[in-house]
Amino acid sequence: GYSAAPLTDNETDVRKISKMRYNKGNWSSDETPAPHWIEMSFDESVRLAAVYIFWGFDRNRFAPSRHVELQTPDDKGDWRTVSTLEPGNDYDRAAFAFAPIETKRVRIFQPAQQGPSNRPFVMWVREVKAFGTSDAAPAR
Secondary structure, three states, X not given: OOOOHHHHXXXXXXXXXXXXXXXXXXXXXXXOOOOEEEEEEEEEEEEEEEEEEEEEEEOOEEEOOXXXXXXXXXXXXXXXXXXXXXXXXXXXXXXXXXXXXXXXXXXXXXXXXXXXXXXXXXXXXXXXXXXEOOOOOEOO
């Protein structure tokens, strides 16, 4: 019952999300022991400077993954990791740190069984924001 719509709906306020049906304010992967990811594509190449991930929110707590990687394709089309996060418990969001990169695609990759400590087989996110170097607004 989840869709990708919450990932880019620009709604991060957990007071509003907590009043929504659980699958309207958050996106969730299938609950399987496999890797999970969110892939973003841009219409043209962008100079990406920052990516924020806002963790899923349910029952008055956040659901951060224990390990996620920001990846871009290399010149062969294989994914390469440009930044890694191990966010810890009950944080609202996390920001990947990396030198600006030129890309048309990026993904947030969660290795197998690295979801929230109480549900390691799921990836649960309420918003992703990507920012370019010369943009005041998120890259689209």
